[in-house]
Amino acid sequence: GIQVEQSPPDLILQEGANSTLRCNFSDSVNNLQWFHQNPWGQLINLFYIPSGTKQNGRLSATTVATERYSLLYISSSQTTDSGVYFCAVEVSTLGRLYFGRGTQLTVWP
Amino acid sequence: EPEVTQTPSHQVTQMGQEVILRCVPISNHLYFYWYRQILGQKVEFLVSFYNNEISEKSEIFDDQFSVERPDGSNFTLKIRSTKLEDSAMYFCASSEGTSSTLHFGNGTRLTVT
Numbered sequence: 001g002i003q004v005e006q007s008p009p010d011l012i013l014q015e016g017a018n019s020t021l022r023c024n025f026s027d028s029v030n031n032l033q034w035f036h037q038n039p040w041g042q043l044i045n046l047f048y049i050p051s052g053t054k055q056n057g058r059l060s061a062t063t064v065a066t067e068r069y070s071l072l073y074i075s076s077s078q079t080t081d082s083g084v085y086f087c088a089v090e091v092s093t094l095g096r097l098y099f100g101r102g103t104q105l106t107v108w109p
Numbered sequence: 110e111p112e113v114t115q116t117p118s119h120q121v122t123q124m125g126q127e128v129i130l131r132c133v134p135i136s137n138h139l140y141f142y143w144y145r146q147i148l149g150q151k152v153e154f155l156v157s158f159y160n161n162e163i164s165e166k167s168e169i170f171d172d173q174f175s176v177e178r179p180d181g182s183n184f185t186l187k188i189r190s191t192k193l194e195d196s197a198m199y200f201c202a203s204s205e206g207t208s209s210t211l212h213f214g215n216g217t218r219l220t221v222t
Binding site: 030031033035040041042043044045046048086088090092093094095096097098099100101102 | 128140142144150151152153154157159164165167198200204207208209210211212213215216218
């Protein structure tokens, strides 16, 4: 099956810092989504981004499908950004997502 | 904003018992899913459901698992005879279509003792 690799596995930042999270995938995909899992375990959809660039406030994402990677940018990080960020890809048209292992982000005040 | 709701939030059961996890997907969504996450690990697909039938299932979704949409709003996951290794967070999700934004519920934490 498809491999989804995320880096770095762990990231510790001071509040206000910027960061870039990376997702590499091993095959062509129909769909790529970024999720944030907060400390209470909730999975929140951040971006649906099979290609191109999108921005939502302090977060933005870019997917280069031809090179099989996606980047999530977090600017001016806040303590509420802490949690695990997952990248997930869809390879068929049936809706199943394959998740990476996530990046654990900790933002200190 | 509409959301996916799951009940209960936490379920403790003894090995060998049957459990039913319940979900109410977003009302205009047509595709429903169950995923699970063992503590500290990645999120894994179990099953997708569309038009009152399973459209895809993973190797995890063996004969001990079943899904049902008993009425127009609920979507359930049944584990017939729980094992210790079934302990995990179970997430229900829904989407308008395939290749659409996936919306997750808050999960049911299942503990099998």
